[in-house]
Amino acid sequence: MARKADRPFVWANCALSLDGRLAYANGRPAQLSGREDLARVQGLRSAVDAILVGSGTVLADDPSLRVHWELLGRTPSPALPVPARVILDSRGRVRPPARVLDGSIRTVVFTSRSAPRAGPGSAERVRLGERRVPLPSALHWLYQHGIRSLLVEGGSGVISSFLRGGWVDRFSFFVAPVLIGEGSSPALLSGPPAGGPRRTLGLEVEGNKPLDGGVLVWGRPRRVRPGAASPPELGPEGWPVSPRPGKGVKTSRRPSGRDGA
Numbered sequence: 665m666a667r668k669a670d671r672p673f674v675w676a677n678c679a680l681s682l683d684g685r686l687a688y689a690n691g692r693p694a695q696l697s698g699r700e701d702l703a704r705v706q707g708l709r710s711a712v713d714a715i716l717v718g719s720g721t722v723l724a725d726d727p728s729l730r731v732h733w734e735l736l737g738r739t740p741s742p743a744l745p746v747p748a749r750v751i752l753d754s755r756g757r758v759r760p761p762a763r764v765l766d767g768s769i770r771t772v773v774f775t776s777r778s779a780p781r782a783g784p785g786s787a788e789r790v791r792l793g794e795r796r797v798p799l800p801s802a803l804h805w806l807y808q809h810g811i812r813s814l815l816v817e818g819g820s821g822v823i824s825s826f827l828r829g830g831w832v833d834r835f836s837f838f839v840a841p842v843l844i845g846e847g848s849s850p851a852l853l854s855g856p857p858a859g860g861p862r863r864t865l866g867l868e869v870e871g872n873k874p875l876d877g878g879v880l881v882w883g884r885p886r887r888v889r890p891g892a893a894s895p896p897e898l899g900p901e902g903w904p905v906s907p908r909p910g911k912g913v914k915t916s917r918r919p920s921g922r923d924g925a
Contacts, residue, residue, distance in 0.1 A: 668891075669807065669891060669892060669893040669894070670804055670807055670891045671800070671803035671804055671806070671807050671831075671891045671892055671893070672713065672714070672803060672806055672807055672811050672812050672813055672814040672892065672893055673812065673813045673814065673833050673834075673892045673893050673894065673895045673896070674803070674814050674816060674826060674831050674832050674833050674834075674892065675708065675712065675813070675814070675815050675816065675832075675833065675834045675835070675836070675895075675896075676815075676816045676823055676826055676827065676832045676834070676835045676836075677705060677708055677815060677816070677817055677835070677836045677837070678817065678818055678823060678837060678838075678852065679696035679697045679701060679837075679838040679839075679840060680696065680837060680838070680839060680840070680852050681694070681696060681839075681840055681842050681843060681844040682839055682840065682841060682842060682843055682878075683843050683844060683845065683846070684851050684852045684853075685844040685845070685846075685849040685850065685851055685852075686818065686819060686820050686849075686850045686851065686852060687724075687819075687820075687844075687849055687850050688844060688849055689845075689847060689848045689849050690848045690849075691720070691724055691819075691848070691849075691850055692724075693724055693725050694844065696838070696840040696842070696878075697838055697840070697876065698875075698876030698877065698878075699735070699876070700875050700876045701838045701875055701876050701878075701880065702732070702735055703735045703736060704836075704838075704875070704880070705817075706731055706732050706733070706735045706736050707736060707903070707904065707906035708815055708836070708904060708906075709729075709730075709731045709747055709815060710731045710733075710736070710744070710745055710747070710906045710907035711813070711896045711897070711904030711905065711906045711907060712747055712813040712814060712815045712896055712904070713747055713748065713810070713811045713812050713813045713814065714747050714748040714749065714750050714772075714806065714811045714813075714814050714815070715729045715747050715748075715749055715750065715814075715815045715817060716749075716750040716751070716752065716814055716815065716816045716817065716822070717729065717750075717751060717752075717816075717817050717818050717819065717822065718751070718752045718753070718818065718819050718821060718822035719751060719752065719753040719754075719755070719757045719758050720819050720821065720822075721817070721818045721819040721822070722751060722753075722758050722762055722764055723757060723758070723762075724819070725925055726762060726763055727763065727764065727925035728763045728764070728766075728925065729749040729763075729764055729769075729817075729925070730746075730768075730769060731744070731745070731746070731747065731907075736906070744907055745907045746769055746770075747769075747815070748769065748770040748771065748772065748811065749764050749769055749770070749771040749772070750771075750772045750773075750774070750806065750811075750814070751764060751771065751772070751773045751774065751787070752774050752797055752802070752822055753773050753774060753775050753779070753797075754774075754775060754776045754779065754793070754795065754796045754797050755775070755776070755779055756775045756776075756779030756780045758773060759785075760785045762785075764787070765785030765786065765787055766785075767785065767786040770788070771786070771787040771788065772787065772788045772790060772806070772809075773787045773788065773789050773790070774790050774791075774792055774797045774802050774805075775789065775790070775791055775792075775797065776791065776792065776793045776794060776795050776796055776797055777791045777792075777793065777794055778794055778795055779791070790802075790805060792805070799825060799826065799829055799831055800829075800831075803831065807893065812893040812894070813893065813895065813896045816832070819850060820850035820851060820852065820853075820854045821850075821854055823852065823853075824852075824853050824854040824855055827853065827865055827885060828853075828855065828865065829889070830885070830887045830888050830889040831888075831889060832885050832888065833884065833885075833888055833892050833895065834882070834883070834884055834895065835867070835882065835883060835884070835885065836880065836881070836882040837852070837880070837881050837882070838875060838876070838878060838879075838880050838881075839878050839879050839880075839881065840876070840877075840878045841877050841878045853865065865885065865886075865887070866885070866886035866887065867883055867884070867885055867886065868883045868884045868885070868886055869881055869882070869883040870882055870883040870884065870902060871883070871901070871902065882902070
């Protein structure tokens, strides 16, 4: 008998260099996607209930985490879906004037119980775990509060935690035709390297195609924990139907017009 859903369907997406790096030295942001891939990401965003990043990504990039409808050739309107924003911030480092705290979109910030108690702007603050936010608890909380599909965008530590924990149901990685080099540049998979084939994280690649001079690869991890909700509505090629009709967290304010992620 199938297990009852108790967490969102999780889709991990990122752009990386040919040698597996997500950013330049010391985490300096790297714009690895071209216009085609940026538009693809907006389609993904518009098809899910929420977008998740870690505090490191917020501090380094200051993303808005909104859907950039202009890249999809559409004008923002109250009828279009507005995915919520979710931030993993165990140490309570995210503070105004971060754009994710501008109050224009529902935003949930998960912190540990040991983090400072000062509220981060207008966001919902959820305290879980003593030192670090446990992913199973955070995912269950999101599911209990209406989030059925979640797009995980970074950074390296967050994506690695989701992959290593078996919490990714589907992935899409855009591989840019550049080499960055190792050292302080963050990798797609952080943490200890595999000592042999049994320690690797297996992926089932379902497809790939040329894009922006690089290649887009998508599929499913071979080890996935049960309990996911149904995925977003998928088209014949396995991609979300964008935008999702009649779903999403609406806001009384229009999404910000500022450029950015």
